[in-house]
Amino acid sequence: MQRGQESPDAVKVRTLPVQVAAHLTRRIVSGEIEDGRAPSELEISREFGVSRVVARETLKILASLDIVDVAQGRRVVVRPRAEWDYLSPLLIEWLPAEIVGELLQELHQMRVLLEPELAAMAAAGMTDETLHRLRDEIDRMSALEGDPNAYLEVDHEFHMEICRAADNRILDRIMYSARWLGTASRRITNEAPAGLCRATAEHTEIYDALVARDPAGARAAMRRHLSNNYSTLVAEKGKQTKRAARRR
Amino acid sequence: MQRGQESPDAVKVRTLPVQVAAHLTRRIVSGEIEDGRAPSELEISREFGVSRVVARETLKILASLDIVDVAQGRRVVVRPRAEWDYLSPLLIEWLPAEIVGELLQELHQMRVLLEPELAAMAAAGMTDETLHRLRDEIDRMSALEGDPNAYLEVDHEFHMEICRAADNRILDRIMYSARWLGTASRRITNEAPAGLCRATAEHTEIYDALVARDPAGARAAMRRHLSNNYSTLVAEKGKQTKRAARRR
DNA sequence: AGGTCCAACTTGTCCTATAAGCTGATGACA
DNA sequence: TGTCATCAGCTTATAGGACAAGTTGGACCT
Incomplete structure (x- = not known):
């Protein structure tokens, strides 16, 4: 990053x-x-x-x-x-897992509202330099599917790259605040999130739409990606909860 | 507030x-x-x-x-x-008017993405208590049309009330960060923003949709309101710039 | 030329003292 | 008895000096 x-x-x-x-x-x-x-x-x-x-x-x-x-x-x-300032990574770190779980859901809601539009805005004014960096990040991610921590770092970098291309400091800052997502979701699921392979495929779809300078396509691809992403998280959380219940 | x-x-x-x-x-x-x-x-x-x-x-x-x-x-x-943290009122206060003007536009872009959805979400779970407070704020605004500063305070309160009703701490925090909007826009236009009367009418439209628990209606009303709001600001800014040019 | 080590600079923490602002209780006065 | 001014005791705001701990770049040695 x-x-x-x-x-x-x-x-x-x-x-x-x-x-x-x-x-x-x-x-x-x-x-x-x-x-x-x-x-x-x-x-x-x-x-x-x-x-x-x-x-x-x-x-x-x-x-x-x-x-x-x-x-x-x-x-x-x-x-x-x-x-309280729930956008602060510092505060999130101090909160119990239960509350962080709720916040993760609310954060997802926010991302669904913003990121598809950001992708569309980015598609409109996409530059070759940015495309090059995005391509590079996708390559790095596909090489990192065995290392979820590192993967999620690049994942966030990828999303921020798109956000920056939308050229709006306020929205950029808001999305930047979502940087605690990776850590927090790891705190919740407490292990490798599944579906990193699928995530890479989805990132590529977004990338393709950006290459084509296709706002509507980028918006749709981003929406699909976020939706799948969140389902995976919820599923992981569910599995972990069940395991915890069995241990009792 | x-x-x-x-x-x-x-x-x-x-x-x-x-x-x-x-x-x-x-x-x-x-x-x-x-x-x-x-x-x-x-x-x-x-x-x-x-x-x-x-x-x-x-x-x-x-x-x-x-x-x-x-x-x-x-x-x-x-x-x-x-x-930099452009969501901080402190930082905004220190920046030159020129940059603040740009940020104001970017902030508007953000509000357009979030607030209509917030209004829709709020409409779905609207309570009588919230409606009562909103009604009260509208009344106060219509009484304050002669005092732009006080009006804008209640205006922000009104929007925050809706945001709070959407029940999402992350989005709530983001919109709360927009509290510098009033001060900043006053810094830009440097005088009473026009169209406070129309704003009150638009607030009432939003309120009516909320009373009816009509998400789509609330979303549409909010969208109209934001759009008009911003046009007024731009027009004011234009007028002021022209005045400044004449003085030279 | 390359690597080691140290001196100078920087932030982190501690201590003590004084200024400035708020709150609540006391007491004077009506 | 009720009302209001005053003040003591609390709080944070600022100052100055001292030492600990971490970083950096250059001097020095090999």
Whole structure:
């Protein structure tokens, strides 16, 4: 990925404020912290044994995710969950698998609304350079069908390439936010998603429509791809749930 | 607005780090700071006469907007503009009117893709409570046609109410990000947008479709509304540009 | 020429102190 | 008794200095 600041599998050594923010968020989600009343800088500092600077940056992080409201003089308050920034990979990482599953569905709904149109827009103004990169990504994907993690990286790259070709910074940013999809779906299914082979075929269909500068075709191909993609995820999730039930 | 942490017209006394971040961003946009090389904590601290804590938080803000990359030991680097977080009201506020104008168009494109569907989804599961609130907002808008600023506040509230009724946290968050639209369009047209009266009529059409639980009708009404809305904005912008040209 | 290692620079964290803003309780006054 | 001004005690905002830890590029050695 050209864009990602996050390295593929690197042991993410997160800074202290991020770790503390994760702890606090999980505590808020679990209901351990009553709504509307979050710990102050000093309390965080004492409880986690960190300096006030770190406690401060922790609150800044939570505030930037719209999890809490911070203002001078007032005490920190937890904001309603509906207003949290669910587009942030950071927050997603901290949420329990159950909620992430729901969000994954909502994300899919969003993609269905946007991506087919993005593909159509991209088809209209497609350049040879972009086509070349897309071709390259498809080749890489078909070589990576044995390595789901790497595959999904390139998959996202492919979709972002199309998005960028649609030439709309706002939509580009929105789709970029969907970059947690890969990680999250892996967290759900907890193993290799099936159907990578079919995915490659579908990507090729999209590519062909883009080569032909055919907006309607690109839109349709993308719609099919997303639909299949999601069915696979749901099926995987179902299988895993059943397995979990059997173990009990 | 239930959601807004930003007070309507309050003289926003921004914190020092935000002010400095605004300065730096403007400097980066203007090209004064060469790409890939941003000032360090100490340099910011010295140049703006602020403490290192403030300089540090400044960089944290810029990093959270994906304007720069920060990591221990490495110097701060400016990221490609295409990757900045254009969904953030903070960033929008710092950008020159010219770029904001472009973004406004891209935002409209996004709304056209999402809001009609949101309206349809909302129509399917519409509750009486939501209808009541929507009715109330329409009444307030028609009373506020003389006060564009206040009108636009309620306008956004109305659209968010529908979005919330569609029951999708991801889409809700995306539309919430569009809250800078009002302010930004005012920055562009620099005066009362015309056609508030027609907007009220269109809102009522949407409302009627929602009352009837008619997804297709809601979708169509929303589409009309957005289209008219944007034409008005473009017309206003054109008028203003012409005026500016005459002054020269 | 190539590789090793270190010095300089950068961000991460800690400590302490003061300024500025909010809240609730106390108490004066009507 | 009710109302309002005031203030003490809490909170965050900013400052300055110190050390730890990570990165980079150049000096130095082989």
